[in-house]
Amino acid sequence: MKFVVQRDQLISSVQDVMKAISAKAAIPILTGMKIKAESDGITLTGSDSDISIESFIPAEEDGMINAEQIEAGSIVVQARYFPDIVRKLPEKTVEIEADASLKVTIRSGKAKFNLNGQDADEYPKLPALQTDDNFEIQADLLKNLIKQTGFAVSSMETRPILTGVNVKMDEETLHFTATDSHRLASRQVSIEDMHAAFSSIVIPGKSLNELYKILDDNDQRVEISVANNQILFRTKHLNFLSRLLDGNYPETSRLIPEKSQTRLHLKTKELIDTIDRASLLARDERNNVVKLTTKDTETLQISSNSPEVGQVAEEVSLQSMEGEDVKISFSSKYMLDALKAIENDDVIIEFTGAMRPFIIKPINGDPILQLILPVRTY
Template sequence: MKFEIMRDRLLDGLNDVTKAISSKTTIPILTGIKIDVTDNGVLLTGSDADITIQTFIPAEENGDQIINIIETGSIVLQARMFNEIVRKLPTNDVEIEVENEFQTHIRSGKTEFHLIGSDASEYPLLPKIDDENKFEIPADLLKAVIRETVFAVATSESRPVLTGVNWIIENDELICVATDSHRLARRKVKLENLPTDVDSIVIPGKSLNELNKILDETSNPVQIIMSNQQILFKTDHVLFFSRLLEGNYPDTSRLIPTEFKTNITLDGKTLLQAIDRASLVAREDRNNVVRFETLEDNAVKISSNSPEIGKVEEQIPVHSIDGDELVISFSAKYMMEALKAIDGQGQEVIVQFTGAMRPFILRQVNDDSILQLILPVRTY
């Protein structure tokens, strides 16, 4: 195997595939990057068995030669070392040659590295996914959907299925739900040509966070192919495979209240900033709890009290208060993350309550496609 390639293009590819590689893997070959050289270009693969990322660098692009392929072949090279070497090579011209079994030579300018590779035939095969259940979504919309839901997944492994985001297909709508049992984030998106064979899957939150980093580099539509065990995201020259979480995701639709005793409409940015200030005191206290109280004359009071630190109180104006008076306490962190997710910066938001110890919801005033639900905290 022998080829010449531009260092910057090789680095771009390595940056993508190394996102899937974990030093904690129990399969030694998965600490490496698989390099397949064909007549058409170079295919790089990285995997930790849960996530697999594959990127293709074409030999030619827009009439420009990017890779000079002298001899095809395959090799697995230790990912961390190979990445560091390529990053520090002195010129943009790189030659990689494999001879005598797995002896790999990396040359650039007057620098030459010798690495011992591994047999590519020992690298696990990519999962096979039938592309019947395929649909498209714009990259910026997919990024938004991930940003608005993935933060609410559980971080504890006590219920593994809650560490993922539940994607549900109903009619012509994709419904994405995440919950850690203390809060819930839901996003609905209308899309065309949604699959009919798969109606509910759970994608690990970790996978979606890694996918989001790759989506930063594309503006083209993303193709999504779903099966019962795997999901594949196709973008430009990158394939992103993720295993799905097993187990039944709880039916969260019944958690979302439909009748409310108190409705408050206010500026999202004002509320976020007030809670941020109150959390300065709350953060030092173990519970990070902020108190929220309706007042007369269309105002609410945000306060926090820590016996060791002190207390803070602030009144903010609201656009309207309908219904019962209310005093409720909640996590400042959860509330701020929910407001950021519904893009409550400079937007009018509505907060709807069903009582002091019942879950409440937040959404934009004229848009219920993004909904956030938070459970209050008992403070006595």
């Protein structure tokens, strides 16, 4: 194997692929990165069994030469050293060569590294995902779906299914839902040309988090296909493969109250800033509890009390209020997560009682819903 590649292209691909590589991988060869050279380009692969990422550097694209002098072949290099070496090389191009004795030579300018490689034949084959059942979604929209729901997955392994995001298919609508049983985040989007062979899957929150970091925030198309308990996200030069979680995701729709006793309309940023301040004193306590109290139809108060430290209280203007007075306590962290996911200057909060879950949604009717269970305070 031998090729000369543009260093910036290589750095970018290496960074993407590294997101799937763990120094603690159970199979030793998975601590390495696979490099495969073919006449049309270079493919890098990283995997930790749960997630696998392939990044392709085309030899030529849009009239630009990314890789040349290619002699086909493959090798596995130690992922512990390879990224730093590539990043610190002196010149704009890099020559990488592997010989039959698995010695890898990296040359750039006057610098020359000789690394011990591993046999690429020992690298596990990624599961092939051959299916016509797929659909496309814009990268920026997919990132938004992940951002608006992914934070609400459970971090506890006691109910493993809740560590994932539930994705449901319903006619031409995609539903993303995550809950840790104390709060819930959901978002729907319409999809055209849906050819999907699934009705409900659960994608590990960790996988979506890594996918979020790799995807660019633009309108490129991401092709999604599901088969054999795996999901594949494919862009022009990237294959991102994740296993799915086994088990039935709980039915969450009945958690969502259908009618409300109180409806508040507020400015999102003002409420975020106020709760952020009120949570400063509460941060040591379990859940960082703050209290919301309506004062009159134009004002509510956010307050927090931490006997050792002190109290804080601040009023927030209500844009409008309908229904009964409210006095409710909740986790400031959950509330801040939910409000930041709303992505609208104006927010509606609907309460159905001091001990019932309440709903946060944007005023514009976007199908985003955040639900939080209040905290009992005596």
